[in-house]
Amino acid sequence: MSEKYDAIIIGGGPAGSTAAVYLARAGKRTLILERERFPRFHIGESLLPYNMPLFREMGFLPALREGGFMEKYGAQFVLPDGSLKTHIQFGMGKFTTEPMAYQVERSRFDEMLLRHAESRGAEVREGWAVKDYTIDPAGGVTVTAQNGGAPERFEADFLIDASGTANFTGNREGLKEIYESHRKVAIFGHYTGIALPEGKCGGDILIFRLKDAWFWFIPLSREKVSLGLVVDRAAFKESERSPEEIFDAAVERCPDLKARLANAERTGPMRTLVDFSYHNRRFTGDRLVRIGDAAAFLDPIFSSGVYLAMLSAKTAALAVADAIDRGVPNTSRMRRYEKRMRRYLKAYFEMIVKFYDQPFIELLFQPRNTKMHLPDAIVAILAGQLEGGWAVTWRLRFFFLLVKIQRRFPLVDRLSLE
Numbered sequence: 371m372s373e374k375y376d377a378i379i380i381g382g383g384p385a386g387s388t389a390a391v392y393l394a395r396a397g398k399r400t401l402i403l404e405r406e407r408f409p410r411f412h413i414g415e416s417l418l419p420y421n422m423p424l425f426r427e428m429g430f431l432p433a434l435r436e437g438g439f440m441e442k443y444g445a446q447f448v449l450p451d452g453s454l455k456t457h458i459q460f461g462m463g464k465f466t467t468e469p470m471a472y473q474v475e476r477s478r479f480d481e482m483l484l485r486h487a488e489s490r491g492a493e494v495r496e497g498w499a500v501k502d503y504t505i506d507p508a509g510g511v512t513v514t515a516q517n518g519g520a521p522e523r524f525e526a527d528f529l530i531d532a533s534g535t536a537n538f539t540g541n542r543e544g545l546k547e548i549y550e551s552h553r554k555v556a557i558f559g560h561y562t563g564i565a566l567p568e569g570k571c572g573g574d575i576l577i578f579r580l581k582d583a584w585f586w587f588i589p590l591s592r593e594k595v596s597l598g599l600v601v602d603r604a605a606f607k608e609s610e611r612s613p614e615e616i617f618d619a620a621v622e623r624c625p626d627l628k629a630r631l632a633n634a635e636r637t638g639p640m641r642t643l644v645d646f647s648y649h650n651r652r653f654t655g656d657r658l659v660r661i662g663d664a665a666a667f668l669d670p671i672f673s674s675g676v677y678l679a680m681l682s683a684k685t686a687a688l689a690v691a692d693a694i695d696r697g698v699p700n701t702s703r704m705r706r707y708e709k710r711m712r713r714y715l716k717a718y719f720e721m722i723v724k725f726y727d728q729p730f731i732e733l734l735f736q737p738r739n740t741k742m743h744l745p746d747a748i749v750a751i752l753a754g755q756l757e758g759g760w761a762v763t764w765r766l767r768f769f770f771l772l773v774k775i776q777r778r779f780p781l782v783d784r785l786s787l788e
Contacts, residue, residue, distance in 0.1 A: 375401045375493075375526040376694050378513050380500050380539075382408070384676050385662025386532030387483040388683035389690075390492035391428045396691035400492045401524060403515050405499040408484055412476035413558060413643065415596050416442065416575050416588050416673035419460045419468035420754030424680050430486050437482060440473040440589050443570045445752060447577045447734060450787065452626030456735050457574075463749035465758045473573055475590045500538060503529060507656040507699040528657050528690045531664040532683065540650040540660060549647040552723065554669060555606040556643040557613045558586075558598030561634045566592060575673065578627050579731055581787035583620055585627055586670065594637070600670070603645060613642050623788065646670075649715065653708040656699040659686045666715050669722045677754045678718070682711050714756050720770075721751055728787065729776035733769070736782040744769045 377393055379386045382404035393400045425431040448455040461469030488494045501521055502514040511529040514521050531539040540546050566572040566589050576587035582605065588596040599617050609616055617640065621628050649666035653659065662679030689703040724730040737745045747765035750758045775781060 374510065375399050375524065377401075377528045377530055377690055378403065378511065378524055378526040379492075379530045379532050380513070381405075381532035381534055381536075381662075381664070382484045382487075382494060382496070383412070383480055383532060383534055383662065383679070384483055385534075385664070385679035385683040386530070387480075387487040387492075388424070388428065388680045389530050389532060389661060389687040390487035391430075391490050392684050392687035393691060394487070394491040396688070398691055398694060401526070402484070402487065402492055402494045403498045403500055403513065403524070404484070404494065404496045407496045408481040409477035410480075411638075412480060413556075413596075413598070413641070414670065414673075414675045415474050415476055415479075415590055416586075417471040417474060418673060418677040418752075418754035419466065419471045420756075421471055421677050421680060422468050424684060427684075428486070429490075430483065433482055433486060434472065434479075437474075437478070438591075439475075439479070440573045440591055441570070442471045442473050442573045442575065443469065444574045445577065446571075446574050447579060447731075448626060449735070449785065450578060450580055450624040450626060452629075454735050454785070456737065457571075458745075458749050458752060460749065460753045463753060463755075464743050464746035465750040465762050466746075466753045466755050468753060468755075473575070473588050473590055475594070500533075503539065503542075505529065505655070505657050511657050527694050528659070530686065530690065531658065531660045532662050532679075534663040535646070535667055537648075537650070537664050539658060540664060543652075545650040545652055546648050547651060548645055549649075549719075552647045552669065552726075553603035553645050554600050554647065555603050556598050556600050556646065556670065557617045557640060558596065558643075559640045560590070560637045561595050561597050561631070562593055562637055563633045563635050564595045564630055565633075566595075577671070578624050579787060580620065580623060581728075584671070585620070585624060587627070587630075595634075597631075598670070606644075614640050653711060654700070654704045659690055659704060659707070661686045665711060668715065668718055669725075671722055671725050672718060672752055674718050674754070678711075678714060681714070682707075685710060717751065717756060721748075724770065724773060727773065727777075728785070730773045731787070732780075732782055732785050733772055733776055735785060738782065742768070744772075 376398035444459040498515045578585040583601045653665045661682040
């Protein structure tokens with residue numbers, strides 16, 4: 371057993387690496403145990419503009435800029451035939467101050483962020499699979515991990531679970547709850563040979579909305595695009611076709627996307643992710659904090675995953691550092707972290723549920739009330755501005771009221787999503 375750490379972090383993805391950076395800034399000795407060896411494939415490549423303040427604060431922005439990642443200035447929601455679209459430009463939003471973000475290939479981005487945490491003082495051990503943990507509220511935590519040989523034990527004052535969708539401690543404690551009314555399947559892969567427009571729009575994420583499904587189209591570079599299809603789990607299970615066949619059939623129903631894929635080639639295997647929306651009943655406990663996807667994982671429609679992971683990591687790490695300084699196993703600051711993150715998750719999940727409602731799409735594609743800046747409130751949430759205050763909140767509430775009215779009394783034209 372090694373010398374005791376201040377904190378042990380399970381997982382070296384964006385949440386784990388971010389937490390390690392902030393703990394290092396607070397002068398804490400931190401160990402990251404990552405079961406894989408980087409680089410490794412991961413989905414979730416589109417970042418939000420409000421990631422940028424975190425990158426600046428962490429001292430990571432210079433490396434990110436030098437990495438040559440695709441710049442993202444907006445998002446486009448497109449009908450299947452391309453006849454109508456709505457273009458969201460982050461820099462034009464009344465309630466946003468961050469005009470751009472990046473599209474990143476996660477294998478490279480995650481490794482860069484992990485190396486950044488290491489350069490700031492975190493100890494990183496890759497290829498170490500955590501097998502067990504125990505928590506003594508009065509004494510600390512003990513983590514058992516293995517790297518091909520005999521299991522080893524590590525001790526710390528606190529444990530931070532950043533294990534992603536593996537949800538290590540949440541599953542061990544039986545805390546995971548799936549959103550039963552929102553069970554989806556994602557089918558995705560990387561493609562080359564797709565022509566992209568020149569200029570700032572070339573880096574936009576495109577969302578193709580079908581009646582019962584949607585595609586994401588994320589330019590990772592001028593040469594590579596991440597493309598994914600999201601469908602209802604029930605329809606996926608009832609179909610007797612393979613994931614590739616389901617994907618190809620959906621492309622046939624989306625003429626605009628089909629045209630873009632005329633010369634495309636897939637660069638690797640087609641992958642699937644099933645029942646991805648869930649949350650844990652508790653994010654914190656004595657000497658334990660869950661962050662990122664180990665706290666909750668939402669639908670990928672608004673690209674909130676990496677942003678919420680890093681934001682939760684910062685907030686939790688500062689709370690843990692405070693608890694270590696005070697020599698206590700739990701604090702009101704840790705509880706405030708959970709309350710804050712649940713508020714953010716609720717804001718995004720409400721938007722996600724509305725996205726699958728056709729009246730929401732009809733108003734999104736045909737914006738009205740521009741003098742009231744209702745579209746700007748949507749832009750704020752899509753950019754990651756979760757502290758917009760009442761100016762954003764009342765506009766969102768009013769927009770959602772219009773969605774209810776649109777369901778019964780059309781305020782704008784009905785749209786065909788086929």
